[in-house]
Amino acid sequence: MKHCFLLLMVMCFLNASAQEPQTVITFQAGKFTLRVLSEGGGQGNSGLLKGATPEQLKKYLPDGTFPIETQVFLVRTPDKNILIDAGYGKNLFKNLQTLGLDESKIQVILLTHLHGDHIGGMLRDGKAAFPNAEVYLAEKEYDYWLNLGEKGAVARKVFEAYKDKIHRFEPIELVEIENQTDELIPGIQAIAAYGHTPGHTAYLIRSDESKRLIWGDLTHAMPIQMPCPEVALSFDVDSEKAILSRKLLLDYVLKNGIISGGMHVAFPAVGKVSKGKTEGYAFEAICLCEGL
Template sequence: MQNRMLCGILFGAMASGVFGAEGDAVFSYKVGAFDVYMLVENRGQGRPGILIDADKAALDKYLPGGAYQSETNTVLIRGQGKNVVIDTGFGGAIFDSMKKLGVDPGQVDAVLLTHMHGDHIGGMQKDGKALFPRAKVYLAQQERDFWTKTNVNQGAVAALEAYSGKVETFLPRELGTTLAEILPGISAMAAFGHTPGHTAFLIESSGKKLLIWGDLMHVQGIQFPLPDISVTYDTDPKMAAEVRRKILDYVVKNSIPIAGMHLTYPAIGTVKADGSGYRFVPEGI
């Protein structure tokens, strides 16, 4: 499935550790020895047409006015002597935000991919040249196979070809098993459904945790209270809904903060059980 997310307005202002105003584009968060930076790649206005089987009553209740803020984020992690990027967005504001944080793309050691939709790999290469020249790229084997063999996408192929010889694949493990550590303090969790190899990354240090769950959710206003609703971007909507509930239940029971590539700023916070669904409490609120 080709990614169809619309590019929104790019922002360049910075925030540090607190919930900020609409124009903020960087949110910092500590996970033990790791400094985690949520970088806003773009913002725009989303439409509920991407939601599958959302009835009028639900839309009126959770998305009054028929629109919502749509956001695409990337993540920079600094710690353990490494600079790690999770997803690269469209390749726009991520580089401006990194520059303000004092990190040059040439200083990035690893790029971890939650999946290979265009709004997650757009910043990997330009004209066949790797934009993170010294980085190794890590992604699920299932994801690589899907986009380069089963459902060939030239954008995905070009992104990986730019890192020839520096792409490492792994097999994400399911909840309830011992997760595979990709880098020190960073493990991969299977979150299949959105795409065949969609992966969440669990960050752990000094007893603290953060789950960066990629595209587990696109429209937080309705998918937290009604997590069984999927979106048209999901390759397998039924599986995506099942995995979403499973992971939401896991983070609630284990009190693990989460971060998402399509949650709105600050895009990091905690999840609480709320009736048959859930509610999100953004960090700093």
């Protein structure tokens, strides 16, 4: 059984590389097809972190750096093409083209938050890059960037470019998730994951019995923030809240065995959260293909 699984994994990688560039990977959630579209990446350094002890840094980031990539998620439901965030727009359009999707075929954009590495791809020459997309974001996130002064300039350009296509909503608190049937759009629930920014939102995707969580910027420095989720980022708007959200959501996916992915998790950026060997959590990236 184990060998069979490994063989399928290998076939999965071969299959993916034969049909798609390495910047795209495909996995299923019931009737939905999800794709991770890579925007590329680089190295972050420990100076970006807050609250890490010298021992933790020595143990988990011995050279003081960590890989940080940016991903966009594409969800194809039976009747919609949905982007979760839009990255910088670096590889996004090329990746969509490879999948036979031009910008006009994206009907929905769900935003986790409005940092430039998540909304840069929404604009082209200052105009809406996705002319037919309805855009969804948390009310709190909208209010924050609307009133932020100079730092909110790109976000406000997005508001202007998409005007009446902007939909603001109140995410569900995770503690209420089992009692809540509210879906933002069919098959997708928006979950409050506040802290990194005031309206930071994760998205729970459900189709048939399958659940997937796309957690946005719940983590940036995976090698240290998984074992030590109390390590924050210097530019979290509210690091205490960000830590709380990280622990709550990681506990939730761990307890429920939900395959998850994040915008700054290294490609393929989806996997399983487990208990860490000595502390905190661990993340094992996996490749999910049709039939697996």
